[in-house]
Amino acid sequence: GENVEQHPSTLSVQEGDSAVIKCTYSDSASNYFPWYKQELGKRPQLIIDIRSNVGEKKDQRIAVTLNKTAKHFSLHITETQPEDSAVYFCAANDFGNEKLTFGTGTRLTIIP
Amino acid sequence: GAVVSQHPSWVICKSGTSVKIECRSLDFQATTMFWYRQFPKQSLMLMATSNEGSKATYEQGVEKDKFLINHASLTLSTLTVTSAHPEDSSFYICSAPTGSYEQYFGPGTRLTVT
Numbered sequence: 455g456e457n458v459e460q461h462p463s464t465l466s467v468q469e470g471d472s473a474v475i476k477c478t479y480s481d482s483a484s485n486y487f488p489w490y491k492q493e494l495g496k497r498p499q500l501i502i503d504i505r506s507n508v509g510e511k512k513d514q515r516i517a518v519t520l521n522k523t524a525k526h527f528s529l530h531i532t533e534t535q536p537e538d539s540a541v542y543f544c545a546a547n548d549f550g551n552e553k554l555t556f557g558t559g560t561r562l563t564i565i566p
Numbered sequence: 567g568a569v570v571s572q573h574p575s576w577v578i579c580k581s582g583t584s585v586k587i588e589c590r591s592l593d594f595q596a597t598t599m600f601w602y603r604q605f606p607k608q609s610l611m612l613m614a615t616s617n618e619g620s621k622a623t624y625e626q627g628v629e630k631d632k633f634l635i636n637h638a639s640l641t642l643s644t645l646t647v648t649s650a651h652p653e654d655s656s657f658y659i660c661s662a663p664t665g666s667y668e669q670y671f672g673p674g675t676r677l678t679v680t
Contacts, residue, residue: 488667497671498659503667543610547667553615
């Protein structure tokens with residue numbers, strides 16, 4: 455089955471700076487890569503996703519890049535704000551399947 | 567995004583009793599729903615895939631007789647934790663895909679077994 459690794463496990467960034475979280479996956483047939491943000495005690499929220507036919511996607515301050523050859527994808531948050539502090543999870547699906555395998559999570563702290 | 571509800575949001579039960587958790591897709595139909603378990607400061611671990619009209623598919627190591635799943639309709643899946651024990655205490659979250667891979671999560675149920 456799919457295996458997803460995520461780094462770093464914790465990340466502290468000065469407010470206004472950029473944050474980058476990286477994930478690698480093992481199944482070359484995976485074709486869907488979402489990112490979720492989870493605040494303490496709350497549900498994971500889908501913040502951005504990318505499909506295998508696209509190399510980059512951007513939504514305001516958030517962007518995701520995908521390198522299919524290297525089997526890795528990254529989340530980029532620019533102009534970070536205190537409300538960006540949360541745990542972020544990457545995930546990858548099984549090909550032709552909606553089942554997701556999640557990374558271990560990154561605890562992002564924005565320092566005011 | 568799509569809306570998924572979950573009930574109850576928290577429950578405390580005594581060891582040996584059973585607890586039922588409901589997951590509903592409110593504005594879309596879901597032939598498939600997923601049940602996850604999340605321990606503090608850990609990632610989401612898939613427990614099982616709930617399939618409308620057929621048996622659930624359980625992940626390796628998950629006891630199907632302990633975690634009963636019923637997908638009663640296109641908008642409702644239930645997870646019953648049978649004969650709960652303190653080690654079953656956790657945050658249980660369901661999710662439903664919208665049909666284009668996007669998956670939305672319920673608010674979760676915090677189960678505490680005393």
